Amino acid sequence: MRRLVTAIALSLPLVPPAAADTWSQILDEARGQSVYWHAWAGDTRVNDYLEWVKLRVQDEHEIELVHVKIDDTGAAVSRVLAERSAGNHDDGSIDLVWLNGENFAAMKENDLLYGPFAERLPNFALTFPEHNPEVVTDFTLPTEGYESPWGKAQITFYYDADEVGDEPPRSMAQLLTWAEANPGRFTYPRIPDFLGSTFLKQALIALVDDRDALYEPVAQSDFEEVTAPLWEYLDALHPHLWRSGRQFPANGPELRRLMADGEVALAFTFNPAEPAAAVADFELPETTRSYVLDGGTLGNVHFVAIPFNSPRSAAAMVVADFLLSPEAQARKQDISVWGDPTVLDVTRLDDETRALFEQAHDNPALLAPEALTETLPEPHPSWMTALQDAWQARYVGR
16 A cells, blocks of 8 residues: 555655655654644544544554534634734644635734645545646635645535435525425525535526636626526525524534435435435434436545644644545544545545445435536635525625
């Protein structure tokens, strides 16, 4: 396995002179350090997986990993910005942050990131970025080595086949028709929750006349004109949602609980394996089925990044590299653990390593890998913030 990593690493871009420490030197420096990782903590499976990571990096590298549990990555970005404004350039409180999208864009724009470092991680080569540009692109922005990929996401709908039958709605237009015929049986998370905001983007992509505008900064477009079909759609949809659209679940796990309690019959997630994992854990009924919309659904990669003022950047890099190891990636993808898809290019790994990622497909709620091949790219990150602000101005307090 190490021979494979070394061979691929030789084809990667040269490390800048300022970052010429060898990996063995980085490992030596990291030993005994602590890493304060600010990461979303809204799901038990995620938290349990990070606890396993904590034990493994302690055992293998003598690194103390501290999961600082947050529900809003923007708060971590704001803290790093505040530290820089206060002149704290060397002793930051955050060593690693789980982020993507608008939060990465904000940190990059404000020079809050350490790096480039991703290409220096030995296991980064196993993503084969030359064949998988999504691992070096974040919501249209090149990552330029300032964040390291560690998981994938794609909107996946799931439903109770006993109630919905064999023909769930397969487009945004059909979803509205289904909601009108089945009032109260669908909803989406409250904005600015990430999953709820992603639903807005999925709808906008389906409804907009010119998709190209979504892949440029929002300031370059007529926002009101582009988004008018979205608000017309939501105005029609909301009266037919759970609790008539007057309340919304807080996040994806709460939406899943509404499914488990039978309050809704159709939901969606950003983790394609989540419904199957929930069925395996007896959280959702065996009649749960998953699917994606015709024409594809939004997907992206999530990353970890190191703030510019982390005093423990070596240990943070070692943790980021461990997250990319076949051991960690295979465990993360296991639906009995988390079910988060790997960012490694499994098709290009050796047979022994590829075997780590094999999963039984006898769970009827688990999508076949080929079902997820039609992935829609994320719009420019500025659209997410603009949509969130407009949604809250339009619907909060009604």
